[in-house]
Amino acid sequence: MFVDPEQIAEISRKHPGLGRLRLVVDWVNQADVMTLKVEAPQPSPDLEKAMTDTIRTVCKVGGKVEFASVGALPNDGKVIDDVRKYT
Known part of the structure; x- marks a missing residue:
């Protein structure tokens, strides 16, 4: 799986x-799992669906969306967090 930070932008x-x-890219049950964490002031099922569709269109791979409150994600400049551990 290859996703470029520009695709997230x-x-x-x-x-x-x-x-x-x-x-966030993780390794679960011997497969890559991609979760886009999003700070959203008004999360909704419609926004989740729209963003899931956009992920597939832009990145050419599927992923899920997880909402967070505004300010919850670290402001460290990191756009992609690869936490995969192959064991």
């Missing part, structure tokens, strides 16, 4: 009004 541009976004 593109997702952000397609959904204005959101806070920070961070893509």
Whole structure:
């Protein structure tokens, strides 16, 4: 799986009004799992569906969306967090 930080920026541009976004890539049951953590002032099922569709369109792979309150994600400049551990 290869996702570029610019793709995350593109997702952000397609959904204005959101806070920070961070893509977390993990290894679960011998498969890559991608979760886009999103600071959203007003999360909703419609926004979740729209963002899930945008992830697939922009990144060409599926992923899920997890909402966080505004200010909850670290302001450390990291856009993609690869936490995979192959055991």
